[in-house]
Amino acid sequence: MVDPYPMAFVSAPGKIEFQEKKLAPLPPEAVLIRVKACSICGSDLHIFAGRHPSAPLPMAIGHELSGEVLEIGDGVSGVRAGDRVVVEPVITCGKCPFCIKGDYHLCSQISFQYRRGQGGFAPYFVAEEKWVHPLPAGVSFEEGALIEPLSVALHAVQKGNLLPGHTVAIFGAGAVGLLLLLLARLSGVADVFVSDIRDSRLKKAKALGASVGIHGRKEDAVQKILDMTSQLGVDRAFEAVGLESTLVQSLQVLKKGGSAVVVGLFEDPQVRIPANLFIQREISLLGSQGYCRDFQTALRLVEKGLINLKEVMTHVLPISSLQEGFDLLRNPDGEAVKVVIKMD
Numbered sequence: 001m002v003d004p005y006p007m008a009f010v011s012a013p014g015k016i017e018f019q020e021k022k023l024a025p026l027p028p029e030a031v032l033i034r035v036k037a038c039s040i041c042g043s044d045l046h047i048f049a050g051r052h053p054s055a056p057l058p059m060a061i062g063h064e065l066s067g068e069v070l071e072i073g074d075g076v077s078g079v080r081a082g083d084r085v086v087v088e089p090v091i092t093c094g095k096c097p098f099c100i101k102g103d104y105h106l107c108s109q110i111s112f113q114y115r116r117g118q119g120g121f122a123p124y125f126v127a128e129e130k131w132v133h134p135l136p137a138g139v140s141f142e143e144g145a146l147i148e149p150l151s152v153a154l155h156a157v158q159k160g161n162l163l164p165g166h167t168v169a170i171f172g173a174g175a176v177g178l179l180l181l182l183l184a185r186l187s188g189v190a191d192v193f194v195s196d197i198r199d200s201r202l203k204k205a206k207a208l209g210a211s212v213g214i215h216g217r218k219e220d221a222v223q224k225i226l227d228m229t230s231q232l233g234v235d236r237a238f239e240a241v242g243l244e245s246t247l248v249q250s251l252q253v254l255k256k257g258g259s260a261v262v263v264g265l266f267e268d269p270q271v272r273i274p275a276n277l278f279i280q281r282e283i284s285l286l287g288s289q290g291y292c293r294d295f296q297t298a299l300r301l302v303e304k305g306l307i308n309l310k311e312v313m314t315h316v317l318p319i320s321s322l323q324e325g326f327d328l329l330r331n332p333d334g335e336a337v338k339v340v341i342k343m344d
Helices: 042-048 097-101 147-160 175-186 199-207 221-227 244-252 276-281 295-303 319-330
Strands: 005-012 015-021 030-039 064-072 084-087 124-128 132-134 168-171 192-196 212-215 234-239 254-262 284-287 315-318 339-342
Touching: 015 319, 030 084, 042 319, 064 124, 064 147, 084 147, 132 295, 147 175, 147 234, 147 254, 147 284, 147 295, 168 175, 168 244, 175 192, 175 199, 192 199, 192 221, 199 212, 212 221, 221 244, 234 244, 244 254, 254 276, 315 319, 319 339
Parallel strands: 168 192, 168 234, 192 212, 234 254, 254 284, 315 339
Antiparallel strands: 005 015, 030 064, 030 124, 030 339, 064 084, 084 132
């Protein structure tokens, strides 16, 4: 064990630096983990660009991680040294009405580890036992690093209440959009329309089961979806980009009585939407905040082979290539969807 140890931060837009951190004494209810893999999240990209609305620079990065337990606190009983685990990187108060009810994703003081100075692109990570989940034996550390985004997508799909036979539109074919696609197919829906502005991601979406891939800059996504649904629209739509234009599109493609779920992070939250649609079509717009008891389900889906996370994992790089990983994801002509960083 090395102490102090290097942890990745974005110090200025486009600039990653490793700062030395020291391990504090392990709290009684906490677990010390040697990080084995950590994937780059869309929120990390917002931080990297200096445009995350809730994460001013300098900011730690990396929260989608898996690893091996090195040490446990005196009050830990369900985790042992040597266990392979994934981490749910939330911080909640445990005392507000939402936490008491069990809806910890709505905690009045919810935060995430990276916002408190602890990032996953580092050799070590400390988490409370209650946020540490066992990684099944047949699931790799690299796949384990994708349980967090799968849980985000799973929470959104459950929020959307997908039913067999539903038609679905997904705006954004990044990692979360593709995971939404896989989960939608698992839910038994009929057609899934996926819109994005990168040909490589649309190709990937088609390979993963999208009925139709629509290039958002070359085609009118709304008109195409309406044309392919006899002008009725879709039952459910998911916004997984974080832009006003795709949010509006997700509403415009809805069938009467349909619902749209917002998953994307908006750098500019001030948007204009066609409010009359809500009255004319009795549609609903739902938000989806992170996850709440979704890690357990996500892990079971992967363990049973119902979701193959390797299908969205396009690159696995060493920690020395972290900057390259960000550059790959930000390259509009590249084919990167999900980049996983191996820590050793």
